[in-house]
Amino acid sequence: MNDTFLKACRGEKTAYTPIWMMRQAGRYLPEYQKVRGKVSFLELCKTPDLCVEVTLQPVDLLGMDAAILFSDILILMEAMGAPLEFHEGRGPIFHTTIRDQAALDCLTVPDADEKTGFVMETIRLLRRELQVPLIGFAGAPFTCATYLIEGGSSKVFWETKKMMYREPELFHNLMAKITDSTILYLQAQARAGAQALQLFDSWVGILAPDDFTQFALPYVQKILAALKPSGLPLIYFANNGSTLLELSATSGADVIGLDWRMPIGEAIKRVGKKAVQGNLDPFALLLPKDQLRAKIGRLLEDAKDAHGHIFNLGHGIHQFTPPEQAKIAVDAVHELSCR
Ligand code: 1CP
Numbered sequence: 464m465n466d467t468f469l470k471a472c473r474g475e476k477t478a479y480t481p482i483w484m485m486r487q488a489g490r491y492l493p494e495y496q497k498v499r500g501k502v503s504f505l506e507l508c509k510t511p512d513l514c515v516e517v518t519l520q521p522v523d524l525l526g527m528d529a530a531i532l533f534s535d536i537l538i539l540m541e542a543m544g545a546p547l548e549f550h551e552g553r554g555p556i557f558h559t560t561i562r563d564q565a566a567l568d569c570l571t572v573p574d575a576d577e578k579t580g581f582v583m584e585t586i587r588l589l590r591r592e593l594q595v596p597l598i599g600f601a602g603a604p605f606t607c608a609t610y611l612i613e614g615g616s617s618k619v620f621w622e623t624k625k626m627m628y629r630e631p632e633l634f635h636n637l638m639a640k641i642t643d644s645t646i647l648y649l650q651a652q653a654r655a656g657a658q659a660l661q662l663f664d665s666w667v668g669i670l671a672p673d674d675f676t677q678f679a680l681p682y683v684q685k686i687l688a689a690l691k692p693s694g695l696p697l698i699y700f701a702n703n704g705s706t707l708l709e710l711s712a713t714s715g716a717d718v719i720g721l722d723w724r725m726p727i728g729e730a731i732k733r734v735g736k737k738a739v740q741g742n743l744d745p746f747a748l749l750l751p752k753d754q755l756r757a758k759i760g761r762l763l764e765d766a767k768d769a770h771g772h773i774f775n776l777g778h779g780i781h782q783f784t785p786p787e788q789a790k791i792a793v794d795a796v797h798e799l800s801c802r
Contacts, residue, residue: 465595468529472659472696472718474738474771480763480800481528482793483598485700486779487521488533492786494520504549508534514585515592522595524786526793529596529659529773530589532652534582536602536663537610539648542578543570543640545611553615560614562622564633570611572643575651582648586655599657601649603664603699604641604686605679611637620669627678634678642682646689653693660690661698661720665778668703668722675707680714687715698740702778708733723747723777728765738771745776748788755788756795763800774800 468481489495495517499507507513518533537555541547548556561567576583589597601607610616612623626634649660667679687697700720701711711719712734719734721727721741731739747758759774766772774796780789 465528468596468773469658469696471771471773472698472738474717474736476802478802479797480766480772480774482774482796483527483529483531484521484776484780484789484792485531487525487527487531487789488517489780490782491780491784491789492520492524494524504535505547508538509581511581511585511588514581515588518585518589519592521789522593525790526797527595529598530593531598531661532582532586532589532600532657534585534600536600536607536665538579538582539573539601539644540607540611540641542573542575542648543644544573545570555610556615557611558614560622561611561637562626564636567633567637567640570640572640572647575648579648579651583651583655586652586657590656596658597656598659598661598698599649599652599655600661600663601645601652603662603667603679603701604638604645604682605667605670606663606665607641607645608634608637609666611641617666620666624669627674631678638678638682642685645686649686649690650693653690653695657695659696659698660693661700662686662716664699664701664704666703667701667707670707672706672710675710680710683714691715696738700740705730712737718771718773720775721777726765727762727772728768731766731769736770738773739766739769740773740775742775742777743792745778745781745784748776748780748784748792752791755791756799759792759795760799763796 467477470477514533522530545557609623696717698718699714699716705725718738721730723744
C-alpha cells in the first residue's frame with residue numbers, strides 16, 4: 464500500500480511529494496468516455512461497478528498517489544429530495560428550487576446507507592482493488608446551497624445572495640439541513656472505508672471574508688468537527704479562496720486546498736501549521752513539456768517549507784486536456800521531488 468498521500472496529509476516526511484488531480488476521473492480520458500458512451504452520467508454515478516472502473520482509470524493510467532471516489536457533490540442533494548437532471552452541455556438542473564421555507568421543509572436529512580448505498584458500495588469495492596488511499600468527498604454547504612437555490616449552475620448567484628441578505632434565517636436553515644445531511648453522508652463514507660475526506664467549496668470565493676465567517680464557515684467547522692473522531696485526514700478546498708485563507712485555516716481541516724491564484728509559498732505562510740494541497744493552474748498542463756516540468760520544479764521548491772504538501776491542480780482538470788500532458792506532470796512531480 465502506497466501511503467505517501469496520507470503521510471503528507473499528516474505533515475510527516477515523505478520520500479517524494481504525492482500527487483493526485485481534482486476531477487482526475489472524467490471526460491479528458493478516452494477510457495472514461497467509452498464507459499460514459501453506454502450510460503448517462505447519473506446512471507454511472509449509481510452503478511458501483513462502473514464507478515470503480517472509472518475511479519481506477521487515472522490511478523492505473525497516470526500513476527496517481529490517491530484515488531478519489533467517482534461520484535458528484537449533487538448526489539447528496541438528490542438524496543435529500545431535490546430531483547436532479549443532467550443535460551448534455553448544460554450541466555445540472557434542479558427543477559424544484561429551494562427559495563422558501565415550504566420548499567425547504569420538503570427536503571430530508573437522509574440516512575446515507577439507505578439513500579446513497581451505491582456510494583458506500585463503490586467505496587467498499589474500491590478498497591479491495593486499490594493500492595493507494597481512497598478519498599471520499601462531499602460539497603461544502605455553501606456550494607451545495609447555491610445549486611439548490613439557483614436550480615443549477617450560476618455565474619452571478621443572484622438568488623443565493625438575495626436569500627442571504629434578505630432572508631438570512633431561511634438561508635441559515637437551509638445551510639443547517641445540508642450540514643446535517645453532509646455529516647451523516649461523510650460518516651457513512653468513513654465507515655465504508657474512505658481514507659481521507661475532502662469538502663469541495665467551489666463557489667464560496669464569491670463571499671467577502673465577513674460574509675464567509677457569518678454564512679459559510681461555521682457549517683464547514685461543524686462538519687469537520689463531527690468527522691474529527693474518525694481520525695481521517697480532512698481536506699477543505701475553498702476555490703477562489705485566497706482572501707479567505709486564514710479563515711479557512713480555522714475550519715478544522717488538516718489540509719487546506721489552494722487554487723492557483725496565489726503563490727504557494729505565500730499561502731503556506733498564511734495557513735500556519737497545516738498541510739497544503741495544490742496549486743498548479745489546470746491550464747499549465749498545456750505547456751510544452753520542458754516548460755511544464757520547469758514550472759512544476761519551481762512550485763515544488765516554493766512549497767519546500769510546507770507542513771506537508773500534496774501536489775494537485777488549483778481546480779479540476781479541464782475536459783480537453785491531453786492525458787499525456789497529465790502524465791508528464793505526474794512523472795515530473797515524482798522525479799523532481801524525490802528526496
Ligand atoms: O458528462 C459527464 O460525464 C459528467 C461530467 C462530470 C464528472 C466527470 C460531472 C458533472 N461530475 C463529474 C465527477 C465529479 N464531480 C467528481 C469525480 C471525482 C474526481 O474528481 O475524479 C467530483 C469530485 C465532482 C465534484 C463536483 N461536482 C464539484 C466540485 C468540484 C469542482 O470541480 O468545483 C462540482 C461543483 C460539481 C457539480 C457538477 N458536476 C458536473 C457538472 C457539469 C457540474 C456543474 C459545474 C458547474 O456548476 O459549473
